[in-house]
Amino acid sequence: MKKVFLLRWQSLVLVALLAFIAIFTGKNASAQGLTKIADNVYSYVDVKGATPLNSFGANAGIIIGEDGILVIDTLTSAKEAKRFLKDIRRVSKKPIKYVVNTHSHLDHTFGNSEFKKHGATIISQIKDAEKMKKESEATLKNSKAYGFTEKDMKGTKIVYPGLTFTVRMEIDLGGQTVELIYTGSSHTDGSIMIYLPGRKILFTGDILFTNYHPFIADGDIEGWMKALDFIMTMDVSAIIPGHGPISSKKDIEGMKNYLIVFDKKAKELAAISTDIAYITSEMKKALPPRAELESLIQSNIQMKYLKK
Numbered sequence: 603m604k605k606v607f608l609l610r611w612q613s614l615v616l617v618a619l620l621a622f623i624a625i626f627t628g629k630n631a632s633a634q635g636l637t638k639i640a641d642n643v644y645s646y647v648d649v650k651g652a653t654p655l656n657s658f659g660a661n662a663g664i665i666i667g668e669d670g671i672l673v674i675d676t677l678t679s680a681k682e683a684k685r686f687l688k689d690i691r692r693v694s695k696k697p698i699k700y701v702v703n704t705h706s707h708l709d710h711t712f713g714n715s716e717f718k719k720h721g722a723t724i725i726s727q728i729k730d731a732e733k734m735k736k737e738s739e740a741t742l743k744n745s746k747a748y749g750f751t752e753k754d755m756k757g758t759k760i761v762y763p764g765l766t767f768t769v770r771m772e773i774d775l776g777g778q779t780v781e782l783i784y785t786g787s788s789h790t791d792g793s794i795m796i797y798l799p800g801r802k803i804l805f806t807g808d809i810l811f812t813n814y815h816p817f818i819a820d821g822d823i824e825g826w827m828k829a830l831d832f833i834m835t836m837d838v839s840a841i842i843p844g845h846g847p848i849s850s851k852k853d854i855e856g857m858k859n860y861l862i863v864f865d866k867k868a869k870e871l872a873a874i875s876t877d878i879a880y881i882t883s884e885m886k887k888a889l890p891p892r893a894e895l896e897s898l899i900q901s902n903i904q905m906k907y908l909k910k
Contacts, residue, residue: 636689637848643803647661648846652814666694672699677713679712681758683713701725705793706792707790712760725767726794732792739760779798781796797838812849813893814843814893815892815894817901818902821906823865872903876908878904882899885903
């Protein structure tokens with residue numbers, strides 16, 4: 603257990619160092635406003651230069667109904683959540699009734715406290731609600747390992763989901779039905795999708811990364827593939843990934859291919875070597891090119907395939 607923790611810590615330090623390099627070499631893009639996906643549906647999408655300062659490029663969105671607003675994910679901190687709230691208020695003054703956390707990771711949940719102040723009910727799948735209770739406080743205390751300063755995280759408090767579900771949940775916002783869908787373990791044990799059936803719009807959370815190298819260390823590859831296959835059966839015209847631009851089913855296929863290649867090659871290389879630099883170099887040759895978060899290749903190998 604101590605060895606696994608040490609490897610995880612070393613990987614996080616590596617990610618942090620690379621993030622700082624991006625910041626100080628001018629590669630960090632400035633925050634952008636919400637993009638209109640459809641009438642009353644908005645999201646951050648296609649963030650360039652992912653670093654801690656822009657929530658690692660995480661997408662977060664809103665759905666506006668007659669009765670109020672449903673928020674999808676809350677970014678990395680109170681500071682980032684306040685930025686998100688300002689952008690929401692540029693679009694709508696309606697009450698924020700719900701926050702849905704697509705999964706437990708810090709870039710999607712650590713802004714929860716700011717939305718709780720506005721009276722929002724915070725919702726997640728039960729497994730990741732439990733995961734947050736086990737891990738989030740420790741992650742916040744160790745936020746420097748992710749590249750954050752004390753100033754970045756000032757005012758950030760962990761707020762857990764107050765409402766959970768198992769397989770499906772439906773929310774009526776007034777004139778807009780929102781479906782929460784859990785297909786099983788994938789990116790995390792409790793990762794979910796948010797579907798607007800009348801609009802054919804799907805928010806996947808981190809089940810899909812487009813043009814971003816994904817974080818797969820907590821993932822169930824087999825279950826993840828099943829989740830992607832499920833999306834292929836859905837009637838969708840616009841897909842909002844956890845990170846990256848507005849996507850399509852072509853990107854779902856691309857994600858499947860990435861996971862297949864990564865898992866197969868990482869197992870092959872880990873069976874013959876424990877040299878992380880060598881394995882990472884070989885993985886980069888094998889993987890489909892992606893523009894953002896290349897540092898996660900090494901972190902995934904270290905945390906998932908060399909952890910024993």
